[in-house]
Structures are given as structure tokens and as C-alpha cells.
Amino acid sequence: VQLQESGPGLVKPSQTLSLTCNVSGGSIGSGSYYWSWIRQPAGKGLEWMGRISTSGSTDYNPSLKSRVSMSIDKSTDQFSLRLNSVTAADTAVYYCARAVLWRWSYWGQGILVTVSS
Amino acid sequence: EVVMTQSPATLSVSPGERATLSCRVSQSVSNGFAWYQQKPGQAPRLLIYGASTRASGIPDRFSGSGSGTEFTLTISSLQSEDSAVYYCQQEGTFGPGTRLEI
Numbered sequence: 001v002q003l004q005e006s007g008p009g010l011v012k013p014s015q016t017l018s019l020t021c022n023v024s025g026g027s028i029g030s031g032s033y034y035w036s037w038i039r040q041p042a043g044k045g046l047e048w049m050g051r052i053s054t055s056g057s058t059d060y061n062p063s064l065k066s067r068v069s070m071s072i073d074k075s076t077d078q079f080s081l082r083l084n085s086v087t088a089a090d091t092a093v094y095y096c097a098r099a100v101l102w103r104w105s106y107w108g109q110g111i112l113v114t115v116s117s
Numbered sequence: 118e119v120v121m122t123q124s125p126a127t128l129s130v131s132p133g134e135r136a137t138l139s140c141r142v143s144q145s146v147s148n149g150f151a152w153y154q155q156k157p158g159q160a161p162r163l164l165i166y167g168a169s170t171r172a173s174g175i176p177d178r179f180s181g182s183g184s185g186t187e188f189t190l191t192i193s194s195l196q197s198e199d200s201a202v203y204y205c206q207q208e209g210t211f212g213p214g215t216r217l218e219i
Contacts, residue, residue, distance in 0.1 A: 046153075046161065046204055046211040061209060095160055102149035102208045105172065107160035 001025045003096050003108035011090075011115050017083040021096030021108060022076075029054055029074035034099040037070065037081045039092040040110075047092075051099065052079055086115045119144050121212035123205060129218040130195055138190040138215045140205035145185050149208040152181055152190045156201045164203075165190065195219050 007019035021035070028035065036051040050060035052070040060068050064083070072079040083090060091114050097104040120143040130136045142150075150168045153161040163172040165181035168188055180191045192199055200219045205212040 045213050046155075046206075048209040048211065059209075097160075102206070103151050103163060103166040103172075104153075104161070105163050107162075110160055 001098060001106045003098065003106055005094060005096050005108045005111040007111060007113070009112060009114060011086055011113060012117050013087055013115055014085055017081070017086050017090060017113055017115070019081045019094055019096075019111065019113070020078050021080070022078050023098070024077065027074070028072065028077040028079065032100070034059075034101070035070075035072060035079045036097045036099055036104060038095045038097055038104070039090075040095070041089075041092040049081070049083075088115050091115045119207055119210045121205060121207060121210055123203075123212040123215045125215060126213070127216045127218065132195055132197060132219055134195050136192045136195055136199075136217055138192075138203050138217070140183075140188045140190070140212050142186045142188070142205075142207050146188075146207050149206075150183075150188060151206045152179075152188075153204045153206060153211075154199075154201045155204065155214075161204065192217075 002024045004022045011017045034051040037049040040046050052058045052072050067084045069082045093110040093112050095110045096108045098106040122141045124139045152165040154164050155161040169181045178193045182189050197219050202214045202216050204214045
């Protein structure tokens with residue numbers, strides 16, 4: 001299984017950050033997996049943002065819940081992240097990852113998103 | 118809110134020696150505890166899950182132990198490629214990481 005993030009590398013403050021994760025080597029709709037987004041500001045630790053199951057149920061980090069949404073498209077083997085009202089504090093490397101329950105065995109390479117005008 | 122503490126923040130060890138990394142969780146853990154290794158410019162890699170089970174392809178130099186609120190990652194026969202930041206994780210919360218320098 002391989003995961004690959006894609007999306008704009010630069011987003012303006014107050015706008016919406018949108019990223020997509022393309023899954024290859026296996027169908028996103030098969031198995032009991034959770035598809036997550038995890039981010040990491042430069043030089044800092046990891047922050048789990050949320051997850052979406054194969055059935056489409058979501059679970060978000062309470063600290064981001066009001067601004068984040070995730071969706072899954074089984075027809076294209078992709079899942080997506082939207083983060084509203086971004087600020088400079090949202091500048092980070094964003095990873096998509098696949099989990100069995102709460103263990104992430106497969107990760108994308110990460111995509112740097114900078115929030116700046 | 119679950120709070121995770123890792124110690125030490127930085128650890129410097131010589132090749133061939135053993136490193137012991139600690140993680141403390143503010144609430145007792147029932148499942149979902151794991152350790153990850155992250156090298157510069159790379160995504161994290163799952164090392165240990167269920168506190169003590171090695172992930173696929175992880176050498177037996179890496180071992181995990183602990184329960185409740187106290188967990189340990191032990192790396193024996195340290196090699197230069199073990200230099201990395203190590204994170205513990207409990208469900209949706211990661212620890213701040215321990216930087217291991219060989």
C-alpha cells in the first residue's frame with residue numbers, strides 16, 4: 001500500500017486548506033481501516049488531526065474539530081482533508097496515513113503547506 | 118485530555134550500547150499504545166504497537182514494555198542508523214519525542 005498527498009503548498013490566511021491523499025496498491029474501501037491526517041510543524045512534534053473509516057464515519061481532534069472535515073471517495077481510492085480559517089500556526093508538513101485501530105503502519109511522504117499572504 | 122511525557126528529551130549513546138526511552142501517560146492505557154521512529158525528512162515509522170509487539174520488519178534490537186501509565190522502549194546494540202526522534206503514542210495523542218543521538 002502506498003499513500004501520496006497532494007494539494008497546494010501555499011494557502012492564504014483565513015482561507016481553506018484542502019489536501020487529498022491518493023491510495024494505491026489496495027482499495028481504500030476494503031478492510032477495516034482508518035484513514036488519518038497527521039501534521040507536524042517544522043521542528044516540532046506530531047499532531048493527529050482526525051480520521052475517517054472505510055464506512056465514512058469520522059473522528060476529529062477536539063482541538064481542531066470546529067475547523068476540520070474529512071471525506072472519502074472509494075471510487076477514486078482517495079480521501080481528503082479540509083481545514084478552514086487557517087493561520088500561520090497551521091503551517092506544517094501534513095501526512096496522510098492508514099491505521100488499524102490506532103496504529104499507523106502506512107504513511108505518505110508528507111506535503112509541506114505554508115500559510116502566508 | 119491525555120498528556121504524554123517522554124524522557125529524556127535528548128539521549129546521546131555510543132554505538133553498541135543500549136538506550137532506554139521512557140514515556141508516561143496521564144491516564145491508564147488500555148490499548149492503542151505505540152512507538153514510532155522518525156528520521157529527518159521522513160515520515161514516522163511504526164516500531165512497536167500494543168506496548169510490546171514489534172511491527173513488521175522491525176529488528177529484535179527494538180523492544181517495548183510497560184503497562185498502565187509507564188512505558189519503555191529499549192534499543193540494544195545501537196547502530197548509527199538508529200539516530201532519530203522517537204515518539205510514543207496513545208490513541209490520538211503523541212508524546213513530545215526523544216531525540217536519540219548515536
